[in-house]
Amino acid sequence: SQTIHQWPATLVQPVGSPLSLECTVEGTSNPNLYWYRQAAGRGLQLLFYSIGIDQISSEVPQNLSASRPQDRQFILSSKKLLLSDSGFYLCAWTKNTEAFFGQGTRLTVV
Amino acid sequence: AQSVAQPEDQVNVAEGNPLTVKCTYSVSGNPYLFWYVQYPNRGLQFLLKYITGDNLVKGSYGFEAEFNKSQTSFHLKKPSALVSDSALYFCAVRDINSGYALNFGKGTSLLVTP
Numbered sequence: 184s185q186t187i188h189q190w191p192a193t194l195v196q197p198v199g200s201p202l203s204l205e206c207t208v209e210g211t212s213n214p215n216l217y218w219y220r221q222a223a224g225r226g227l228q229l230l231f232y233s234i235g236i237d238q239i240s241s242e243v244p245q246n247l248s249a250s251r252p253q254d255r256q257f258i259l260s261s262k263k264l265l266l267s268d269s270g271f272y273l274c275a276w277t278k279n280t281e282a283f284f285g286q287g288t289r290l291t292v293v
Numbered sequence: 294a295q296s297v298a299q300p301e302d303q304v305n306v307a308e309g310n311p312l313t314v315k316c317t318y319s320v321s322g323n324p325y326l327f328w329y330v331q332y333p334n335r336g337l338q339f340l341l342k343y344i345t346g347d348n349l350v351k352g353s354y355g356f357e358a359e360f361n362k363s364q365t366s367f368h369l370k371k372p373s374a375l376v377s378d379s380a381l382y383f384c385a386v387r388d389i390n391s392g393y394a395l396n397f398g399k400g401t402s403l404l405v406t407p
Contacts, residue, residue, distance in 0.1 A: 189336075215392050215393055215394075217392070217394050217395075225381075225399055225400050226397060226398070226399040226400055227337075227383065227397040227400075229391060229394050229396070232391055232392035232394050233392070234392045240391070240392060242391060242394075271334070273336055273337065275337075275394075275395070277387075277393050277394070277395070280325060280342065280344050280387075282327065282339070282387075282395055283339070284329075284336040284337040284338075285336050286335060286336040287334070287335065287336045289334060
C-alpha cells in the first residue's frame with residue numbers, strides 16, 4: 184500500500200537558522216510531490232510541486248526552497264528562517280486521481 | 294485557475310441532525326473535486342472524490358457529496374452528525390496548471406454539539 188512519511192512532527196527553530204524537512208513516499212513510483220503550508224489552522228497554500236526528479240516548480244516567492252534528489256523523496260529547506268515561516272507544513276503526493284498527505288510538521292520559529 | 298470556495302467559516306449542528314458543508318467550484322473543463330477532513334495538528338484525511346459518473350458520491354465515515362453542475366457546487370453531507378465529526382473540512386479541486394496539485398478552499402470548521 185502507498186504511504187507517505189514526513190518528519191519531524193514538531194520543530195522549534197530560532198530565527199536565522201537553517202531548515203530541512205523531509206518527505207518520502209512508499210508503494211508508488213514517479214508520483215507528483217507537493218509541499219503545502221497551513222497558517223493559523225486554516226487554508227492550505229501550495230508552496231512547491233514536483234513532477235519528477237530535479238523538476239521543482241515554485242508557486243509563491245518566499246524564503247524556502249525544495250529539492251527532489253530521488254524519485255520518492257522531497258525536501259523543503261531554508262538557509263535562514265524568518266518568523267513568518269512558522270506554520271504547519273504538509274507533504275503530499277498524487278498519482279492519477281489519488282492524493283495522499285503526510286501527517287505534517289509543526290514549525291515554530293522563535 | 295481552478296479554484297473552490299467554502300462560504301462558511303463555521304457550521305454548527307446538533308448531534309443526530311443532518312449536516313451540510315458547502316463548496317462551490319470554478320474550473321475550466323471537467324472538475325476533479327475532493328473533500329478532506331483535518332483533526333487538530335494532523336494531516337488531511339481523504340473523505341471522497343468526484344471524477345465522473347454519478348452525481349452523488351459516497352465516501353468514508355458515512356459522508357457523501359452531491360455534484361451539481363448547474364450550480365457549480367459540491368456540498369458535503371451526512372444524514373446524522375456525530376460529535377466525533379467535529380473537525381476542519383476542506384474542499385479541493387485538482388489543478389492541471391500546478392502539476393495536478395489540489396487547490397483548497399479556506400476550510401470550514403464543523404462543530405457538532407451533544
